[in-house]
Amino acid sequence: MLAATFIDNAKVMSKGQITIPKDVREVLGVNSGDRITFIVENNSVRIVNSAVYAMQMLQAEMQGEAEKAGITSEDDVMDLVNELRRE
Numbered sequence: 001m002l003a004a005t006f007i008d009n010a011k012v013m014s015k016g017q018i019t020i021p022k023d024v025r026e027v028l029g030v031n032s033g034d035r036i037t038f039i040v041e042n043n044s045v046r047i048v049n050s051a052v053y054a055m056q057m058l059q060a061e062m063q064g065e066a067e068k069a070g071i072t073s074e075d076d077v078m079d080l081v082n083e084l085r086r087e
Helices: 022-028 050-062 074-086
Strands: 036-041 044-049
Touching (some): 036 050, 044 050
16 A cells, blocks of 8 residues: 655656656556556646546536436435436
């Protein structure tokens, strides 16, 4: 199990490329071919798994929409799913 906070570093190569350290890749849950997102704020950079970040943004955007649509229980969700399947 990795610590919640740790420091690691990487060397920037001539074309601006870096190798993300293994411990960082494990924390982010990224593997070869996956995408990462760089979030730059006030001279600091956060690196996040792009798929996780996209889901977090979608969840934030959708927050409260179920209540606005009158969906307040699992039964409401199932009723909506069944209605959509009939269409």
